[in-house]
Amino acid sequence: MKNHKKIIAAIALILAIAGCKKYEQTPVDKVDITHIFDPRDSAGTNAQHYLYGVYSVLRNGHNRVGGDYLDAASDDAISSASGPSNVVTILSTGSYNSYTLPADENLWGTYYAGIRQANEFVNNIDVVPVLAKYNGFSMKYVWKSEARFLRAMFYFELVKRYGGVPLMGNHVYTISDDISLPRNSFDECIKYIVSECDAIKDSLLVYPISDPNADSHRPTKGSALALKARVLLYAASPLFNGGNIDPANNLTGYTSYDAGRWTAAATAAKDVIDLGTYSLLPNFKDVFLTQNNPEILFMRQGGNNTNVETSNGPIGFTAATGKGQTSPTQGLVDAFPMANGLPIDDPASQYDINNPYNNRDPRLTYTILYNGAQWLNTQIQTFEGGQSKPNGSLQQTKTGYYMRKFMGNFENTNSYSAHNTDWLIMRYADLLLGYAEALNESAGPTTDVYNTVISIRKRAGIAAGADNLYGLKAGMTKDEMRTIVQNERRIELAFEESRYWDIRRWKLAENTMNQPREGVSIVRVGNTLNYNPIDVLTTRFNAPKMYLYPIPYDEVQKNPNMKQNPGW
Known part of the structure; x- marks a missing residue:
C-alpha cells in the first residue's frame, strides 16, 4: 500500500x-x-x-504486549516465555499496582x-x-x-x-x-464518543473505497458507525450497566441499570448492517490475509512479512524458524464445538476423547496447531519428545498447542513466505456477534438473533443439520443464547484482543481468571497417544478492583483532582 x-x-x-x-x-x-x-x-x-x-x-x-498477544493474559493462552517478569504473566496473575502496570497496557x-x-x-x-x-x-x-x-x-x-x-x-x-x-463521568465519556461518531459519519469516506491501495487504512462511515456500536455494547455490559464495581461512583460506570442501553447497542449495530456494504468472507482464514475485503471495518496497517510465523510458529523446522511464543490453553481448544455444531460435552456430539481433534469446528484448525495438524508439509508433533515439543531448555509450547491464526497458508510448503499482516481493529463478524448479544439482552433470542449467529457458524463450515440450525438448540432461553454468543465470540475472535476485554465487561474474570490455566501432555506409547491434562499457570484476578486498571500513580500524585479507581 x-x-x-x-x-x-x-x-x-x-x-x-x-x-x-x-x-x-x-x-x-x-x-x-x-x-x-x-x-x-x-x-x-x-x-x-x-x-x-x-x-x-x-x-x-500482533505480539504487541511484551512480545505476546494480549489474549495470552486471558484464559485463552499463556506466553511460552512465561515467567514472573513476562508482561502478559504480570497481567494474568494480577502482579501489578498503580505504578507497576506494564507500559504496553498502561x-x-x-x-x-x-x-x-x-x-x-x-x-x-x-x-x-x-x-x-x-x-x-x-x-x-x-x-x-x-x-x-x-x-x-x-x-x-x-x-x-x-x-x-x-x-x-x-x-x-x-x-x-x-x-x-x-x-x-463514565456516562459523559460514552456520550461524547458517540456524539463524535454521529457528527463525523457523513463526512468520512464511504466503503467501498475508490482507491483501496492508497486509502484502505482510512476510516469510513461504516467505521464510525461500528465504533459507536462497540462503545454502546461495552457501555450496556454488566461491568458498567448494573454491575458497577463501586455502585454509587459515576466514574466507574453507570449508577443504575437501564435495559435500554442494550437496545441502543443493538440499534447502532443494525445501522452498520443496514448499510448493505459489508459482508462475511466465504472462508474464515482469508479474512486476515486478503486486503481490502468487505469484512474489514477498520484496520491498522502491518506489512508483508513473516513476523507472525517467526514469533509464533512451532519450533523444530530448520527452513521455517518459529519460536512458538503463544501457547493456547486447553480451555480454548475445548470451546470449539464439533463440526455438527454441538459442544464436545454434549452426549450427541460424537466427540472422541482418543481422537479429540477429529470432526471439530473448522475454525479450530484455522486457529490452533495441535498434534497431528498439517503444517509445513508434515503433521505437527506436540507429543512429549516430538519434533515441536522436544522439551529441554528451548522455548516451545507449554500447553501442547501453538497458535495458527493470522498465519499464511503453509500447510503444504517447506518454508514461510511474506504475506499481509494488517491488524483488524474492527471486523464485520465482531459487529454481528455484538448485534446478536445486544439484541438477545434487549429482546431475547429472536429469529434475528438466531439468524445472525447462524451466519457466523455457516461461514465457519459447521454443518447445517436436518433442522438448518447449525447445531443451535431450538427455543433457547435468553440465558442459553447468552452462553452461545459468548462462546461464539471466544472462538471466532480468538487472539483479536476480544476475550481479554469480554471476560471483564461480562464480569466473568473473577471466575475464569482464578482457575489454573490448563494444557495437555501427550505421551506416545507405541502407536497409542495418551492425553493427560496438566496445569501450566496459576492465574489470579482480584475482584472487583482489577476490572479496571489503576489510574497511573504519577497522574494521581501530580493532580489533586484526579481520583484513583476503587481498590488501588
Whole structure:
C-alpha cells in the first residue's frame, strides 16, 4: 500500500517538513505549527504528514504486549516465555499496582498524546487550502473527520481500561495552563464518543473505497458507525450497566441499570448492517490475509512479512524458524464445538476423547496447531519428545498447542513466505456477534438473533443439520443464547484482543481468571497417544478492583483532582 510506511512508523514530523523544498531555507528549530498548517500549501502535504502521525498512535496487536498477544493474559493462552517478569504473566496473575502496570497496557500517556495531536489537527486544518475534493468539498474536511474518529477511538481505549477520564474537547493545553483536570463521568465519556461518531459519519469516506491501495487504512462511515456500536455494547455490559464495581461512583460506570442501553447497542449495530456494504468472507482464514475485503471495518496497517510465523510458529523446522511464543490453553481448544455444531460435552456430539481433534469446528484448525495438524508439509508433533515439543531448555509450547491464526497458508510448503499482516481493529463478524448479544439482552433470542449467529457458524463450515440450525438448540432461553454468543465470540475472535476485554465487561474474570490455566501432555506409547491434562499457570484476578486498571500513580500524585479507581 502506498501509505504503508507512513502509517506504520511514527512520523518524524519536523524532519519531514525540514526535507520539503519549500522550507529548506527555514532552520529546523524555527519550524512551528504555521509551517505544518500552511495557508499556501494547496496540496496539504505537511498537514497530511501530521495526520499520519496521529494514525501511528494506533496499536498493532500482533505480539504487541511484551512480545505476546494480549489474549495470552486471558484464559485463552499463556506466553511460552512465561515467567514472573513476562508482561502478559504480570497481567494474568494480577502482579501489578498503580505504578507497576506494564507500559504496553498502561496506555494513558500514549492515548492522551494522540488526543493532543488530533486536537492540534482539528484546530488548525481549516487554514490549509487543500484543492483535492471529495463529494464536492475540500479533502481537508475528510481529514478533519478522520482526526476526530481517531480521537474518539483513543478515548474509547482509555475508557475501557480506566472508566471515566478527563475530556479535553478541542482544547490543546500549554505548559502555562492549569491542567489539574478532574475525570469526567463514565456516562459523559460514552456520550461524547458517540456524539463524535454521529457528527463525523457523513463526512468520512464511504466503503467501498475508490482507491483501496492508497486509502484502505482510512476510516469510513461504516467505521464510525461500528465504533459507536462497540462503545454502546461495552457501555450496556454488566461491568458498567448494573454491575458497577463501586455502585454509587459515576466514574466507574453507570449508577443504575437501564435495559435500554442494550437496545441502543443493538440499534447502532443494525445501522452498520443496514448499510448493505459489508459482508462475511466465504472462508474464515482469508479474512486476515486478503486486503481490502468487505469484512474489514477498520484496520491498522502491518506489512508483508513473516513476523507472525517467526514469533509464533512451532519450533523444530530448520527452513521455517518459529519460536512458538503463544501457547493456547486447553480451555480454548475445548470451546470449539464439533463440526455438527454441538459442544464436545454434549452426549450427541460424537466427540472422541482418543481422537479429540477429529470432526471439530473448522475454525479450530484455522486457529490452533495441535498434534497431528498439517503444517509445513508434515503433521505437527506436540507429543512429549516430538519434533515441536522436544522439551529441554528451548522455548516451545507449554500447553501442547501453538497458535495458527493470522498465519499464511503453509500447510503444504517447506518454508514461510511474506504475506499481509494488517491488524483488524474492527471486523464485520465482531459487529454481528455484538448485534446478536445486544439484541438477545434487549429482546431475547429472536429469529434475528438466531439468524445472525447462524451466519457466523455457516461461514465457519459447521454443518447445517436436518433442522438448518447449525447445531443451535431450538427455543433457547435468553440465558442459553447468552452462553452461545459468548462462546461464539471466544472462538471466532480468538487472539483479536476480544476475550481479554469480554471476560471483564461480562464480569466473568473473577471466575475464569482464578482457575489454573490448563494444557495437555501427550505421551506416545507405541502407536497409542495418551492425553493427560496438566496445569501450566496459576492465574489470579482480584475482584472487583482489577476490572479496571489503576489510574497511573504519577497522574494521581501530580493532580489533586484526579481520583484513583476503587481498590488501588
